[in-house]
Amino acid sequence: MSRILIVEDEESIADLEKDYLELSGFDVEIEHRGDVGLKRALTEDVDLVILDLMLPEMDGFDICREIRAQKNTPVIMVSAKKDDIDKIRGLGLGADDYMTKPFSPSELVARVKAHLARYERLIGTGVQENDIVEIRGIKIDKTARRVWINGEEKNFTTKEFDLLTFLAQNPNRVFTKDELFREIWDMESVGDIATVTVHIKKIREKIEYNTAKPQYIETIWGVGYRFKV
Numbered sequence: 372m373s374r375i376l377i378v379e380d381e382e383s384i385a386d387l388e389k390d391y392l393e394l395s396g397f398d399v400e401i402e403h404r405g406d407v408g409l410k411r412a413l414t415e416d417v418d419l420v421i422l423d424l425m426l427p428e429m430d431g432f433d434i435c436r437e438i439r440a441q442k443n444t445p446v447i448m449v450s451a452k453k454d455d456i457d458k459i460r461g462l463g464l465g466a467d468d469y470m471t472k473p474f475s476p477s478e479l480v481a482r483v484k485a486h487l488a489r490y491e492r493l494i495g496t497g498v499q500e501n502d503i504v505e506i507r508g509i510k511i512d513k514t515a516r517r518v519w520i521n522g523e524e525k526n527f528t529t530k531e532f533d534l535l536t537f538l539a540q541n542p543n544r545v546f547t548k549d550e551l552f553r554e555i556w557d558m559e560s561v562g563d564i565a566t567v568t569v570h571i572k573k574i575r576e577k578i579e580y581n582t583a584k585p586q587y588i589e590t591i592w593g594v595g596y597r598f599k600v
Contacts, residue, residue: 378408405429
């Protein structure tokens with residue numbers, strides 16, 4: 372049974388999320404303080420974290436940064452703040468998803484299931500030898516989930532790695548942002564196109580010599596993105 376940690380200071384919201392997730396077969400724990408929630412996320416066996424942005428003692432941004440520095444546990448950030456800058460910041464810190472309150476509990480459950488299913492596939496065992504993708508100075512070890520750029524290893528979040536690998540394995544093909552969202556996040560974009568844009572930006576910062584003139588991931592204006600070989 373997958374274990375979910377909800378870090379949310381509004382008890383009524385946390386209880387509602389817990390009820391719906393438990394009805395779907397998840398084991399759910401709640402913490403109302405940011406600092407305590409972070410400690411549990413780092414020290415306990417948690418499969419996914421649902422993280423509120425505004426929390427007492429420590430905010431969601433700092434918590435997400437600390438989690439991502441040590442673990443690849445999926446993180447869904449939730450907030451009543453609708454500004455794109457908050458969403459962009461959260462995703463830039465490594466959150467796998469960002470949901471704006473109010474949202475339907477059923478949508479939350481659907482997203483939790485999608486992120487868990489993808490994460491479980493990624494960490495599955497049984498691979499006999501490492502699967503390597505190499506293109507013009509970029510080496511992607513799909514098995515170990517490691518990336519080297521011209522011999523220097525770079526750190527990627529779970530979704531950054533997934534997106535880079537998908538594009539690199541489908542070179543010279545143009546993908547729309549909607550297509551990339553469906554492929555990497557396993558769900559319809561429902562207005563979350565900024566998620567793809569932020570992740571492309573973060574990837575470019577790690578793989579491109581000059582982000583203003585990308586050599587690898589091209590923007591096809593009005594359409595989407597293409598990995599050039």
